[in-house]
Amino acid sequence: MRVTGGETDEDLARRTIRGTVDALDFMQAHGVRFQPSLSGTLSLARTNAFFLGGGKSLVNAYYLAAEALGIDILYESEVEVLHVEDDRIALVEMTSRGFPEFVRARAVVVASGGFQANREWLKEGWGDIAENFLIRGTPYARGKVLRNLLDQGIASIGDPTQCHAVAIDGRAPKFDGGIVTRLDCVPFSIVVNANGDRFYDEGEDVWPKRYAIWGRLVAQQPGQIAYAIIDAKARKLFMPSVFPAIEAPSVRELAGKLGLDGDKLEQVVASYNAAVQPGTFDNQRLDGCRTSGLTPDKSNWARPIVEPPFIGYPLRPGITFTYLGVKVDADARVYREGGTAMRNLFGAGEIMAGSVLGKGYLAGFGMAIGTVFGRAAGNGAAREAALLR
Known part of the structure; x- marks a missing residue:
């Protein structure tokens, strides 16, 4: 409630937290x-579990487990259109290895993420400053399935300008920089904009509760x-x-290397x-x-900046995922505008994360939402498929 400023569905947030209790056993199995x-340095030992090998290792483990169960996985394939008819997905139109395919499914789970790599869509909310955003992940997360569903009357939730946005190294590539470009120095620093002015309390709270607000803060500064x-x-x-x-x-020489005004930075420091x-630090x-x-004042970890060498890092907004998505209930069932539940459509992961994250972020919560609602969506889809046999 604190990190979102109350902009969350409390029932779904509690559902997410409760669902992590047995998630580790499921994942390990x-x-x-x-x-x-x-x-x-990350202050996460009490709250967060870390899987070995990162996200790709996690996904590969799931793919192997699915294949071992006899599940067919279509690689090099892309969903183009989900055909909504009343309260059902009647047809899935896709391209697979360059050829059109049409699938009639008893149940459908959408887990296709947000639109963070779609710069034109970002501009609809942010304007031209979105050109200066760096995308931490794949350039293919363009929100095609999300846009298709919203255009057909699926209920949306969330603000198109809200997202998981981290202050990352300004020298990172435009796409696919990944987690290594994140900078965690902010709580122990002062942060100035291109005019040399501080603009926010760097020590407001512990970093896992505040690191994902800094991308948005930097986005609001001159030149982003x-x-x-x-x-x-x-x-x-x-x-x-x-x-x-x-x-x-x-400090003056550091200002020159960063392209800042030396007099101003010396005065601010x-x-x-x-x-x-x-x-006592x-x-x-x-x-x-x-x-x-x-x-603003700095609330914690304030110490004089006096010991050379003086060090600087350029910061840019690094977008991880967007919060605008489809509305779901605690069983991950997707809803239409007007409140009608879709009978055979379920949502999981970033495409529905806006139901829980209206703004702000808590370290690890994206993974928690994906895991908990992925399981809920799978269970719901399996039940629906069984009813239609």
Whole structure:
């Protein structure tokens, strides 16, 4: 409720959380392997389970488990149109290995994600500034199935401008930079925009509750770029960057390397340093080390930036997935506009995540939604298919 500002379906949010209780057993039974939780810089050891090998390893394990059960998987295939007739999907129109295919299915699960790689769709909500967004994943997540369903009267939920948006290294590629381009230095830094001004409390809360707001914050700045500034004593407090840090022996020289005004950055750093209050620094908790008299003040982890080399990172909005999606219930059943439930259409993952995430993000919650509602959708589709035998 805190990270979304109350913009969530509380019943579905609780359904997601409860569903994670036995998710690990289910995942392990289908070939997913886990590793010890990360600790230290990410503050996730208490709350998050980590699977070994990342997302591709997870998906590959599921594919192998499905094939072992005798399930046919059509690779090199793309759904073009889902034909909605009243409360049913009557026909699935697709292309498979270059040839048209038509499938009449007893039940359909849509798990095709959002539209984060569709820049024209992003511009509908964001305007031309969307040209400066970096897409953390595949360039193929264009929302074709989502758009097709919404155009046929399937109920939508969520804001087209809300998304999982992380402040990533501004030197990352336009697509497919992945998780390694994320920068976790923000809580231990000051962040300035292209004019050299701070614009948000860098120490508002622990990073797993705030890292996914920073992409949106940077998107609202001039040129959709910002810069994190730290000194030598902070450099080991976060995961190392995939691109080399930009370093200089003085704040003025660092400003020059970042393309910022040297006088302004020196003034901002000096004002920040003077505003830091006495306290006991602790990067593992909300430590209350704060500033006083700044706009905005920094609430935690505030220490003077005085120890060379001085270090900077350019930040750009990195879009992971969008929140506009289809409306579902606790059984993952998709609804039409007007409140009619679709009899044989179910949704899972990012295509319905807006039901839970109106805005904001909590670390690991996308995976939780995908897993819990993937299982719910599969169960619902199986029941529907059995009824129609």
